[in-house]
Amino acid sequence: MAIGLASIASPAPRLPHDVVDAASANDPRREPVRYWLTITLAVSTPLAATFAEPVEPTPTVTGGLMALHAPEAQAGPCIQPSERAAALHAADAASMLLGLDAAGSSLGADTRFPFYPQAGNLYSDIFHNNYVDLDPSSGILDWACEDHTYNGHLGHDSDLRTFSEQRIGVPVFAALPGVVVGVADGNFDERTSLTPAPANYVILDHSALDPGLRTLYWHLKNGSIAVALGESVEPGQQLGLTASSGFSSGPHLHFETQRNGLVFETMSGLCSPTNSSWATQWSKRREHYLRDFGFVRGVISGSYAPPTPFPRSRFTTNADSSISYWIQGHNLPRGSNWRMRFIRPSGALEFDTGARSFGFSTADFRSYWAWFNWNVPAMRSVFGEWTVEIDINAETAVVAKVTTAPSSTTPPNRPPYAVSGAFDPSEPADDDVIFFRLDADLVHDDPEYDVVSYRYQWFLDGAPIRDIVSAAHADAIPPLATFGGGAELVVRVTPSDADANGATTETTLSLGPTPCTAADFAEPYGIVDIADVVTFLQRFGAADPSADLAAPQGTIDIADVVAFLQLFGAGCA
Numbered sequence: 142m143a144i145g146l147a148s149i150a151s152p153a154p155r156l157p158h159d160v161v162d163a164a165s166a167n168d169p170r171r172e173p174v175r176y177w178l179t180i181t182l183a184v185s186t187p188l189a190a191t192f193a194e195p196v197e198p199t200p201t202v203t204g205g206l207m208a209l210h211a212p213e214a215q216a217g218p219c220i221q222p223s224e225r226a227a228a229l230h231a232a233d234a235a236s237m238l239l240g241l242d243a244a245g246s247s248l249g250a251d252t253r254f255p256f257y258p259q260a261g262n263l264y265s266d267i268f269h270n271n272y273v274d275l276d277p278s279s280g281i282l283d284w285a286c287e288d289h290t291y292n293g294h295l296g297h298d299s300d301l302r303t304f305s306e307q308r309i310g311v312p313v314f315a316a317l318p319g320v321v322v323g324v325a326d327g328n329f330d331e332r333t334s335l336t337p338a339p340a341n342y343v344i345l346d347h348s349a350l351d352p353g354l355r356t357l358y359w360h361l362k363n364g365s366i367a368v369a370l371g372e373s374v375e376p377g378q379q380l381g382l383t384a385s386s387g388f389s390s391g392p393h394l395h396f397e398t399q400r401n402g403l404v405f406e407t408m409s410g411l412c413s414p415t416n417s418s419w420a421t422q423w424s425k426r427r428e429h430y431l432r433d434f435g436f437v438r439g440v441i442s443g444s445y446a447p448p449t450p451f452p453r454s455r456f457t458t459n460a461d462s463s464i465s466y467w468i469q470g471h472n473l474p475r476g477s478n479w480r481m482r483f484i485r486p487s488g489a490l491e492f493d494t495g496a497r498s499f500g501f502s503t504a505d506f507r508s509y510w511a512w513f514n515w516n517v518p519a520m521r522s523v524f525g526e527w528t529v530e531i532d533i534n535a536e537t538a539v540v541a542k543v544t545t546a547p548s549s550t551t552p553p554n555r556p557p558y559a560v561s562g563a564f565d566p567s568e569p570a571d572d573d574v575i576f577f578r579l580d581a582d583l584v585h586d587d588p589e590y591d592v593v594s595y596r597y598q599w600f601l602d603g604a605p606i607r608d609i610v611s612a613a614h615a616d617a618i619p620p621l622a623t624f625g626g627g628a629e630l631v632v633r634v635t636p637s638d639a640d641a642n643g644a645t646t647e648t649t650l651s652l653g654p655t656p657c658t659a660a661d662f663a664e665p666y667g668i669v670d671i672a673d674v675v676t677f678l679q680r681f682g683a684a685d686p687s688a689d690l691a692a693p694q695g696t697i698d699i700a701d702v703v704a705f706l707q708l709f710g711a712g713c714a
């Protein structure tokens with residue numbers, strides 16, 4: 142075996158974002174350093190006899206890790222100071238004209254944000270990359286005394302995978318009820334560099350709820366702004382779509398919170414010793430995970446990088462002398478290794494790369510992508526469904542089915558896998574924004590590893606209330622009270638790979654009052670009244686197990702009548 146290490150170059154010139162410098166990993170105030178590693182491994186491995194194919198008595202397997210890159214998505218100040226000043230100045234003027242009581246006391250303010258205002262699941266299909274920089278100096282410090290921010294950052298950045306997801310659409314929602322006091326649209330939204338450009342955005346005033354409270358939503362998609370200046374909005378109402386307009390190098394939402402013009406961090410932690418501003422504060426995800434996978438016929442060029450959509454193929458043929466397998470992931474610790482296995486349609490192992498180092502020992506990657514170019518000769522002669530497995534640090538992260546076929550044929554495309562999901566919260570109150578969150582797998586979402594979109598159709602008592610195609614693994618609707626309430630909420634989710642729809646799954650949530658105590662036997666639920674007495678007596682008479690309210694269990698007797706009367710007397714409270 143011969144391994145040639147062509148070049149390693151790191152660190153690259155400093156950029157205001159991203160990767161950890163291990164030499165100062167214990168210093169939370171260090172400057173972030175962005176590494177750019179370029180590694181070329183050339184491996185030529187004569188196969189053992191057990192791997193030999195009769196038609197190819199001396200096959201060779203060549204390939205290796207071609208590149209490992211830190212991301213450069215959404216680095217930079219996010220909002221240019223000049224744009225920020227102009228936008229807030231205009232918002233002040235709008236607030237005055239709208240008669241909003243924009244100033245207030247921060248004392249005792251205890252507003253809690255019930256959800257993160259973006260479609261998708263945090264640290265899953267959307268990645269929470271940056272928080273507020275709490276270090277007033279040139280250092281960086283996030284709420285947890287770590288470096289998940291960059292110098293001078295004033296909000297939360299939650300990023301999409303690539304422009305593929307942006308183009309399908311990832312909604313941004315109003316976090317709380319409010320009034321639109323700032324809005325901009327019409328600006329280019331696939332920016333990839335940190336240079337001045339105007340953004341599309343929305344600014345909401347929440348002073349009716351919490352005097353002086355504002356929220357900012359930046360970098361939105363051109364033409365997606367769904368609200369107008371002065372408009373009142375409901376929580377969970379769609380404001381626009383996630384994109385990369387303005388000072389931005391990749392699609393993300395910049396969500397910012399201000400009270401009386403001062404930015405505050407909503408997370409509570411060692412370096413942000415306040416109450417959390419979230420009804421339920423999340424944890425940072427720290428373990429390695431993959432956010433996407435795919436393969437492409439041919440060799441990926443070394444200049445390729447997100448947020449450019451990853452190249453994808455649906456199958457390979459005997460004409461493909463090399464296939465590139467790529468991964469996009471998070472939380473890759475220093476010293477990590479990878480391993481790939483190529484398994485024939487018969488289930489027989491064709492080639493195992495063994496564990497190989499990524500080749501870096503001093504950097505942790507919060508976000509990364511890598512690709513592996515491989516030429517496995519048997520894949521050009523043994524047709525069918527191969528299995529390509531990728532391990533990261535001995536954990537299997539990808540079990541990919543890769544269809545190989547003669548170049549004269551085109552294997553049929555298959556639809557994405559069906560998904561299921563759950564309502565969040567599971568038992569919503571009338572004033573709760575309701576999310577529906579999918580359990581879709583980030584890697585194994587489509588048999589050909591296509592980009593998958595999801596159509597969410599929401600119905601309240603049979604009437605459609607929202608219908609949207611989204612790339613996000615979650616969607617939301619405003620509180621039921623804004624629809625006048627209802628008894629049954631239904632959401633249908635249909636995945637699509639642009640050429641074929643997967644199976645639609647339908648999930649139903651029964652709403653309305655539920656029994657408030659064990660004595661609340663009959664409708665209307667939520668109160669105990671004579672109807673409950675009648676129903677209890679009927680069930681008592683019928684020796685129905687539901688009337689068995691007291692010990693001894695299994696016997697319907699006078700003790701159950703006493704228990705019922707006690708519960709009845711106590712009422713619903």
Ligand SMILES: [Zn+2]
Binds near residue numbers: 296298394
């Ligand atoms: Zn930002």
